[in-house]
Amino acid sequence: MPNPDFRRTTVLTPTLAVACEERGPADGFPVVLLHGFPYDPRCFDGVAPRLARAGHRVIVPYLRGYGDTRFRSADTPRSGQQAALARDLVDLLDALAIPQAALMGFDWGGRAACIVAALWPERVRCLVTGDDYNVQDIAASGRPSAPEDERRLWYQYYFHAERGRAGLAADRLGFCRLLWRLWSPTWAAGPGLFDATAPSFDNPDFVDVVIHSYRHRFGLVAGDPALDDIERRIALQPPIAVPTVSLCGADDGVGPAEADDPDADRFTGPYRRHVLAGVGHAIPAEAPDTVADALLDLLRA
Numbered sequence: 473m474p475n476p477d478f479r480r481t482t483v484l485t486p487t488l489a490v491a492c493e494e495r496g497p498a499d500g501f502p503v504v505l506l507h508g509f510p511y512d513p514r515c516f517d518g519v520a521p522r523l524a525r526a527g528h529r530v531i532v533p534y535l536r537g538y539g540d541t542r543f544r545s546a547d548t549p550r551s552g553q554q555a556a557l558a559r560d561l562v563d564l565l566d567a568l569a570i571p572q573a574a575l576m577g578f579d580w581g582g583r584a585a586c587i588v589a590a591l592w593p594e595r596v597r598c599l600v601t602g603d604d605y606n607v608q609d610i611a612a613s614g615r616p617s618a619p620e621d622e623r624r625l626w627y628q629y630y631f632h633a634e635r636g637r638a639g640l641a642a643d644r645l646g647f648c649r650l651l652w653r654l655w656s657p658t659w660a661a662g663p664g665l666f667d668a669t670a671p672s673f674d675n676p677d678f679v680d681v682v683i684h685s686y687r688h689r690f691g692l693v694a695g696d697p698a699l700d701d702i703e704r705r706i707a708l709q710p711p712i713a714v715p716t717v718s719l720c721g722a723d724d725g726v727g728p729a730e731a732d733d734p735d736a737d738r739f740t741g742p743y744r745r746h747v748l749a750g751v752g753h754a755i756p757a758e759a760p761d762t763v764a765d766a767l768l769d770l771l772r773a
Contacts, residue, residue: 508579
């Protein structure tokens with residue numbers, strides 16, 4: 473694990489006190505790196521230093537429910553819905569007075585990045601997304617998939633029941649460690665790096681946010697009413713027009729990449745897609761140079 477050379481900051485938004493790690497010059501063009509479930513900023517330890525050395529201001533927030541990020545009010549719903557993640561990102565950019573940034577995200581972070589690129593394209597110079605058009609189509613969530621695809625989503629169905637909530641609350645570390653192993657089966661370094669990430673799951677809102685996320689995406693629970701307008705806009709499945717590179721893991725244990733791009737028509741601007749051999753779900757941790765190269769190439773274009 474690289475030695476930490478980042479600055480720890482806390483950014484106040486209307487909803488959150490967002491814990492962030494920052495690298496690079498304060499006046500560099502900003503790049504925001506967004507982790508997923510169940511990960512944290514440690515998955516960018518091989519990416520962020522390269523971007524900082526290239527002169528960029530690199531901001532890596534802990535998402536809601538992770539690390540030292542906290543809700544500012546006890547009355548705010550502990551939502552994990554996709555609109556909340558996108559709103560959090562826009563609020564973070566606003567609080568930092570950043571009019572435009574480059575974005576990279578995967579899993580939950582990729583969902584936030586894709587939605588902001590689609591709905592607020594003026595805020596996004598370019599995008600590197602993990603696994604294509606990473607936006608949930610909740611209206612279609614009840615359609616069954618192929619049996620093998622359904623098997624990979626067992627954890628989501630588990631979370632739909634109170635047994636799943638209880639299981640995650642009782643052993644969040646054991647549960648998340650299992651997902652790391654299943655989702656990145658060829659990532660030899662993964663098990664040894666888990667302990668550096670695990671403290672982020674001790675956040676008091678982690679269980680509530682995770683459970684809500686995996687229930688809302690199937691339309692099983694209501695979202696935060698304050699986010700209804702964003703959800704209505706997302707439901708239209710808007711295209712992404714900003715310059716984009718999609719990186720997909722060929723060995724992803726939860727959603728292995730298809731050889732043919734299923735989402736090419738979702739991207740209406742400059743767009744490239746790469747399937748990465750020997751890479752699982754934790755794309756920036758497993759292929760940091762590929763992620764950094766993609767961002768730097770887009771930023772130089």
